[in-house]
Amino acid sequence: MSKLRESGIDLELFKRSATSLRKQGMRTFLTTLGVVIGIAAIVALIAVGQGLNTSVQEEFEKMGSNTIIVLPGANFTQSTFASLEENDPKRIESINGVEDVFSIYFKSKQVEFEGVKRSSVIMGLNPEKQEGMKTIGMLGLKEGRDLADNEKFAVLLGERFQEESFENDIQIKQRLLIEGKSYKVVGINESGGSSFGSMFDNAIVMPKEGLDEISEETLTPFRIIVKVYNKEDIPDVKKRITKVLEKAHGEEDFQIMTASQIQESAGAILGLVQAVLVGIAAISLAVGSIGIMNTMFMSTMERTREIGIMKAIGATNKHIRNLFLIEAGFIGAGGGIIGVGIGFVIALVVGVIADVSGFPLRINPDIVLFLGAVLFAMSVGMIAGYIPAKRASEMDPVDALGHD
Template identity: 35%
Template sequence: MRDKVLMAYRSIQERRTRSILTILGIAVGIAAIVSLVSVGFGMEEAITGELTMFADLISVVPGKISGATYVEQGSFTDRDLKDLQRIAGIKDITAMTYDAAEVEFRSKRTPIFIFGGETEELGSFYVDPVGLKEGRWLRENDYKACVIGDRVANDFFDDPVHVNDKLIINGEKFIVIGVFNKASTLYAADVDPHIFLNLRAAKDVLQTDDVKYIMVRVYNIDDAEEIAEEVAETINDNHGIEDFATAITMGSALEQIGSVFSILRGVLVGIAAIALVVASIGIMNTMLMSVMERTHEIGVMKAIGAKSSDVLTLFLLESGIVSIVGGVVGCIIGVLLARIISLVASSALGIEFSAGVRVMVLLAGLVVAISVGMLSGFYPARKASRMSPVEAVRYE
């Protein structure tokens, strides 16, 4: 067997340029699969990883979400909050409010969304994942203090805003006690352009008692779906409108993201599969050419006593070696490519993620390379082995 491998290797080497091109063809196909799937896994892990931290949360909004559009129907009342407290399985409830306000800093005025909530809950939702660049988070008694997002600090005013600077919100002075880091894509829309106050201050400065957002934390994640339904029903009953409120569990958000990613992965694998089909046609072409070109040689081998199986083995080994080398090269390129893509994508999208290079993906890449190579090599090899020696010898 070692001899046959050597022999096959010799004939690959003899046709070096073509062999290298074939190897490259397979390598590109495998690299495409490995890198695309790895990047897909990496993204999914990064996003679901962040979301899993909030798996026990239910967000409740006073409006209807269908697809990407949100239609606000009004706001929550104190009665809503009280009724929710009676639902079994709920650990705590946080009411939040938000609205636009006019904000002034060093005589530049601009409208900015103000977010108010119970400081501890709000903090666990935003400070833990995003983190503060300067200062500290709000406390219950920080009545005239605010924490600002990255864009508020750096983009909205002529000068950058820092801790201890004063902002005038709807005519009232607030001192900046904290500045958020620049948030990742997942949080950018929620944190970067906003100013955060404690609930009482927000209600005063926005001159509203409206609660626009309720977060419910449950004891048991498995009950989240059921409790979400009950929450929505309770609020709908209070307002006498069937679709007044929407309650979303993070679990269902996760599921949605999961299904989006499985579609994405399917598309990526599909693209890679096309690359692979092209590569396998390439192998088959190379092997067929090799068989045609060596018809005479095959005839000679048979004339001097080679069995059909000998010829078959030699040609299969040839395509096997080409495809293994192609597979290994493809895996290496694929891993490098995945690293590069995730680096570029991380900085472009602002999501921290690293390509999820899994041993399984690499193994699958190799198995695919070898089976594609062998399958595309099989037809030419069998054709070669079945040649009648006398006709093959006569072929020039």
């Protein structure tokens, strides 16, 4: 305690600093704005980043890291228009290391329910593969039952489709009209599953044969999900698939993605977003610290006489310096606290928006992040306040006393 006192730091110092800040309420508030924005950006960014990381990781845990996705088109833009070949699933099935292959087919059709029509996504699959698809989180029944083999007029609904497509929720055993034919709803596929699961979330799922019939053509796979025996084999299996398909197609008009690849690209996007936000945060913190420095300079100028009085009656340079440093620290910390609040609210809003858009994003309060951000803001304040504080502490008492 005595050491603390020697350095001029004790409770009185905090009390004095707080009082003088309170007296300059509006200016103090405006000064904190820069720090508020900077810290809010940092907190929002980190909270969302953490949420994204958790979500992405959870996705991959559900999806299993032992899967490979084959999609049409040599690149992302082409993938919308290009198609795979009908025999591709069979070709892949025979490749060494492949445990199972799940093909997904896609078509958009008019669907009618209770007299209302709307265009909807219909996904086709092989009913025999439903159990296998459950093992990698592609399917998960919330209620009802699986599609039976050769059951042409039965459908599963994605949970979101069931709830949001029409005015009333569609119930199991109710019927939908697709292209004029009546289909019975036999099951509801759970929402919020994996990213594969969300593929079905806003869709009607029916046997591939049924979808072919409505479409009046033999559809080619929209996606092929390949499950391998050992995830260590993924790079080798990927190479083999590439080789086989390239030979069959005559060119590389497809893409093969692995979990780690998706994770990497998600990470890259996240990294870019983070870099932009870090930039914004850094700029506002820099502006904020200049603001604090300016305010502290003004404050020391205005209080020159006061500094003179304090020095005359026994304040050492350290007392004066610490007084202003702590004041600057308070401004920083105050801005930090407000910034943490705003930043976390922003993160929550982003989380809700992401959730509504079908991407589960869990934003959790992180005490370490909050405290860290406030401490960081306080340090920014103190660093910005150091030069003004030092200058104040070195004022000559007689000159300062003569100041009006």
